[in-house]
Amino acid sequence: MNPVRAGASHKAFSLDRIAAIASNTLTELTRLKVFYVLLLFACVLIGSSVLMARLSFQQEFQVLKDISLGAMSIFTSLLAIVATARMLPQDTEDRIVYTILAKPVPRFEYLLGKLLGVLLLLAISTLIMSALFLALLYSREHAALAATNRQMAGLPQEQLHAALQSIRDSTFNPDLLPGISVIFLKACLLASLTIFISTFATSQIFTVVVTVFVYFIGHLQGTAREFWLQGHSAGWLARTFLAVVALLFPDLQLFNLADEVVAGAAIPLAIFLKTAALGAFYTVIYLLFATAIFSAKEL
Amino acid sequence: MIEAAVVVTGVTKTFPVPFKRRSVLAVRDLSLRVDAGQVYGLLGPNGSGKSTTLKIILGLVAPTRGKAEIFARDSTEVASREAVGFLPENPYFPKYLTGAETLRFYGKLCGLSSRALTKKIQELLELVGLTSAGDRRLGGYSKGMLQRIGLAQALVNEPRLVVLDEPTAGVDPVGSREIRDLILDLKKRGITVLLSSHLLDQVQEVCDRVGILANGELVSEGAVNELLAVENQTEVVFEAGSEELTRQIEALINTAGGRLIDCRKSRKTLERLFLDVTLK
Numbered sequence A: 001m002n003p004v005r006a007g008a009s010h011k012a013f014s015l016d017r018i019a020a021i022a023s024n025t026l027t028e029l030t031r032l033k034v035f036y037v038l039l040l041f042a043c044v045l046i047g048s049s050v051l052m053a054r055l056s057f058q059q060e061f062q063v064l065k066d067i068s069l070g071a072m073s074i075f076t077s078l079l080a081i082v083a084t085a086r087m088l089p090q091d092t093e094d095r096i097v098y099t100i101l102a103k104p105v106p107r108f109e110y111l112l113g114k115l116l117g118v119l120l121l122l123a124i125s126t127l128i129m130s131a132l133f134l135a136l137l138y139s140r141e142h143a144a145l146a147a148t149n150r151q152m153a154g155l156p157q158e159q160l161h162a163a164l165q166s167i168r169d170s171t172f173n174p175d176l177l178p179g180i181s182v183i184f185l186k187a188c189l190l191a192s193l194t195i196f197i198s199t200f201a202t203s204q205i206f207t208v209v210v211t212v213f214v215y216f217i218g219h220l221q222g223t224a225r226e227f228w229l230q231g232h233s234a235g236w237l238a239r240t241f242l243a244v245v246a247l248l249f250p251d252l253q254l255f256n257l258a259d260e261v262v263a264g265a266a267i268p269l270a271i272f273l274k275t276a277a278l279g280a281f282y283t284v285i286y287l288l289f290a291t292a293i294f295s296a297k298e299l
Numbered sequence B: 001m002i003e004a005a006v007v008v009t010g011v012t013k014t015f016p017v018p019f020k021r022r023s024v025l026a027v028r029d030l031s032l033r034v035d036a037g038q039v040y041g042l043l044g045p046n047g048s049g050k051s052t053t054l055k056i057i058l059g060l061v062a063p064t065r066g067k068a069e070i071f072a073r074d075s076t077e078v079a080s081r082e083a084v085g086f087l088p089e090n091p092y093f094p095k096y097l098t099g100a101e102t103l104r105f106y107g108k109l110c111g112l113s114s115r116a117l118t119k120k121i122q123e124l125l126e127l128v129g130l131t132s133a134g135d136r137r138l139g140g141y142s143k144g145m146l147q148r149i150g151l152a153q154a155l156v157n158e159p160r161l162v163v164l165d166e167p168t169a170g171v172d173p174v175g176s177r178e179i180r181d182l183i184l185d186l187k188k189r190g191i192t193v194l195l196s197s198h199l200l201d202q203v204q205e206v207c208d209r210v211g212i213l214a215n216g217e218l219v220s221e222g223a224v225n226e227l228l229a230v231e232n233q234t235e236v237v238f239e240a241g242s243e244e245l246t247r248q249i250e251a252l253i254n255t256a257g258g259r260l261i262d263c264r265k266s267r268k269t270l271e272r273l274f275l276d277v278t279l280k
Helices: A015-031 A038-054 A058-087 A087-093 A098-100 A108-151 A157-171 A177-200 A202-231 A236-248 A258-263 A269-295 B051-059 B078-083 B100-111 B114-127 B143-154 B172-187 B198-205 B224-228 B243-255 B270-278
Strands: B003-017 B023-035 B039-043 B065-070 B084-087 B161-165 B192-197 B209-216 B217-223
Touching: A015 A058, A015 A108, A015 B100, A015 B114, A038 A058, A038 A108, A038 B161, A058 A108, A058 A177, A058 A202, A058 A258, A087 A098, A087 A108, A087 A177, A098 A108, A098 B084, A098 B143, A108 A157, A108 A177, A108 B003, A108 B172, A108 B243, A157 B084, A177 A202, A177 A258, A177 A269, A202 A236, A202 B192, A236 B078, A236 B217, A269 B065, B003 B051, B023 B051, B023 B192, B023 B209, B023 B217, B039 B051, B051 B065, B051 B161, B051 B192, B078 B084, B100 B114, B114 B143, B143 B161, B143 B172, B143 B209, B172 B198, B172 B270, B192 B198, B198 B224, B209 B224, B217 B224, B224 B243
Parallel strands: B039 B192, B039 B209, B084 B161, B161 B192
Antiparallel strands: B003 B023, B003 B065, B209 B217
16 A cells, blocks of 8 residues: 555644544534424425415514524524534444544544534524525515505505515514524534533433523523512622523523514614624633543543 | 554553442553554453553543553554554444545544545555445445444554454454454554454464453463463374374374374364355
């Protein structure tokens, strides 16, 4: 055999290795047919548009956006948790992790590659779901404009223009994109949280249960904190407890910008940036925690 | 002095038992050395500490005490694995990848370029006899084929040391013979092989040196020929001899003051018979 030696000096950090693990993870998930969940999303959209036939245009668009963004949030979150929870236990059970880490691959790169693979999957899924959703919204808007044109053919131009503009305003608004981005970031955070939990979990089911538990705490903690602070004269103990909970569990309610988007309200840039930064922060923090535990783990 | 491929010095490994104060001792004060170019067999019953020792050498498990080195580099350093190829016991490689994709993936982890890999993959598939199965997904591979693709991935970075954990476990005699031939081929090319097994016949056939582990301790170690040689006994095997010749030899032994211990027809091994009838 011709010698094809690897580089003489070992790189402590290699984007090529991370890319190899990420693309392998994406291939794995794709060939496991996880994209079938998108078909489910398409069915939800088609089903909801059939049910909305009796609503007024404005109501229909609002409901369509509400259902679509809600479904996107649930599907991406589910995909993030389920796809990530199986990765480490499966690799350990199949001993694939041994063959990977017996190559000159640092454990951090292994975890980062795995996480990036899932994030790629989430990005592709979000893009496809957004495309389906926007295509449906566009086609409904088109139908609504045509119908309005027909119905108001005899009315003055100003009135017709105003009606058409009102339809356009209630379909596409620029806040749809930040709304979708935040849904994606929430899924990234959940994937990173899941990978962290799976580094010390004893089984896949444990990882899923704990992550779902954290998911609910994350959604409820903001409300609970407000209730507690208003209803009680919070002492230092309660405050410390709430601070610890807030630190360990991300306030996932902050990622729920869909209501504003559905209502057509603008998402202030500062709020969007703050939410995006929070999502990125937790994603990185959980990955670092995962690395700390996984590096010391006996395989 | 011959370069050392592996040096294990005073390694002890204990695993804590969760929720209990005691711990399980897997390896106790183990020291061994594998010279470059040697085929070294680590033997022992199940649970004797073979796999743990290999994992310590590969840096997958940290020793509680002592240290392991690969070509003079501490095996806890990620860089030490540049010179190593590893085939774990009963590996299940990603079922969703084809044979060629599997080798490409592991090659990339070793920092090989896509261009170099294209040629390398063909060479490796040919070496392990899987050229025609390179485009098939591993989900459809037999146990023996999986073991051979596992060996190919272990060789993708041209390692100087190949570590094989039970390389023929669960493989039929034909596949097992092929893996044995591959190990001998590696030896010819100067690659050091460290393997663990409890199939003693095979170890005897391929290994230069063996270490026997029992309850985490190295209870015997040395060159195979020396360990197996029986003092004061000599075997003579001849063919086309008459019964008269056998009697004469027995008489000669007695006259010379020796003692004939056994005299019987040579038999082929069951494995040889199996290979002869199945490979026709």
